Amino acid sequence: MVKDIEGQENERPLIFIGNDDGFRAGGLEALINIAADYGDVVAVAPFEHQSGKSSAITVDFPLRVHSIRNTERVKLYSVNGTPVDCAKLAFDRLLPRVPDLLLSGINHGYNSGNSVIYSGTMGVVFEGSFRGVPSVGFSYGDYMPDADFSLCEPIVRQVIEKVLAEGLPEGVCLNVNIPKCERILGLKRVKSASGYWKEEFEERVDPHGRVYYWLTGQYHNAEPDNPATDHYWLNRNYATVVPCRADQTAYDYL
Amino acid sequence: MVKDIEGQENERPLIFIGNDDGFRAGGLEALINIAADYGDVVAVAPFEHQSGKSSAITVDFPLRVHSIRNTERVKLYSVNGTPVDCAKLAFDRLLPRVPDLLLSGINHGYNSGNSVIYSGTMGVVFEGSFRGVPSVGFSYGDYMPDADFSLCEPIVRQVIEKVLAEGLPEGVCLNVNIPKCERILGLKRVKSASGYWKEEFEERVDPHGRVYYWLTGQYHNAEPDNPATDHYWLNRNYATVVPCRADQTAYDYL
DSSP: OEEOTTSOEESOOEEEEEOSSOTTOHHHHHHHHHHTTTSEEEEEEESSOOTTOTTOOOOSSOBOEEEEEEOSSEEEEEESSOHHHHHHHIIIIIOSSOOSEEEEEEEESOOOGGGGGGOHHHHHHHHHHHTTOOEEEEEESOOOTTOOGGGGHHHHHHHHHHHHHHOOOTTOEEEEEEOOSSSOOOEEEOBOOOEEEESOEEEEEOTTSOEEEEEOOEEEESOTTOTTBHHHHHTTTOEEEEEEOSOOBOTTTO | OEEOTTSOEESOOEEEEEOSSOTTOHHHHHHHHHHTTTSEEEEEEESSOOTTOTTOOOOSSOBOEEEEEEOSSEEEEEESSOHHHHHHHIIIIIOSSOOSEEEEEEEESOOOGGGGGGOHHHHHHHHHHHTTOOEEEEEESOOOTTOOGGGGHHHHHHHHHHHHHHOOOTTOEEEEEEOOSSSOOOEEEOBOOOEEEESOEEEEEOTTSOEEEEEOOEEEESOTTOTTBHHHHHTTTOEEEEEEOSOOBOTTTO
């Protein structure tokens, strides 16, 4: 028996949800709707979109919390900070207890290959992982604000059900990517593809004649033909799950 | 024979330096001064301090570059972005070629234990690591802006000389922490201590009666007595080096 978010005893799991696209994002709404079938949901999301914020935290300005939705099974708050600020505030102030499960996303766009390191979606997941909470990030291969997340639902349910039933090994969290395609052929357990971003800055001149740079670029996959990697299978209409650790110690070299 | 930063042929290594405390930081100046003994230095640092920015990148506003210093052996630029923005701009626009070595810091304050994940200093290091450049972050256990970095010098030189001579294994980069003490007893190769931050937000009320939160907290070390960890030795006046990987795939669980 566990306490729900009003302190009542019940058997519904407590599920925390974060994201990096902000509290208005369609991917967040889709994830909340699915998760509410499995437990009581507390979602805390950035006030504005926070793409590429990695595990950044805010030390220079104060954070404010707004309650956006407050129903029996779903509480949604916005915070004027980064994805990880939202998660930290949730664990410290907004959650009634340590949650049984942490979900992040569904991100508008992949967090695959080396992009994991820039991902606020995965920043939230690592935050849960530090606290011993089974934690999963979901990303969908459609960057558009009006992306249709209904295709993701079977994979999201499959992963949630497995993690709620079995948990995850200590220190391990999951990064799930789902391709945009008519029919997903399955779910592959793989590693992140190695690579890097090329030609990243576009040079422009402002109306006052001064140069500025805008981040852009193409991902260069160093192992496009490696079937052990996420990119390989995403390009072939499979969803992928990469088990991850927040700890970046290179144990094999120690 | 390599080309130096003016395109002349010479045998001096090209060294890139980044940080997260900004271009005015004493720790950056100390690292530039040491590195200039070993090669030609190009340093690109944030215009303002950027603590806790992890691997965050800037997608919502344009970046501008200012030349701060331009001598034969040292070029220093500032950029109005994150530590990783600075590194990406350097690799894409400001470096004449791929550097032989990347250094980051010297950070004002430790980047030890789980704090690595929030560290802009280490964000820069991971950026170099993606590109196959031997990359090292240095952090010193004194948070003060006027910290005296002279105590760090022997350790910094020892690591630079070893990495320039031997390189690093593929995908491995280094996180070096140096304690503030009268005499450093040695350098230990260890893993990052496990732990998390507790009691992180201070609640205050603004002059208009509205609640806000400020990030604060205490690090909770989950393994204080483990001599395989960085915290254990930093508390005993040893410097530590943790070999790290940017790739967070949990290979042992795959």
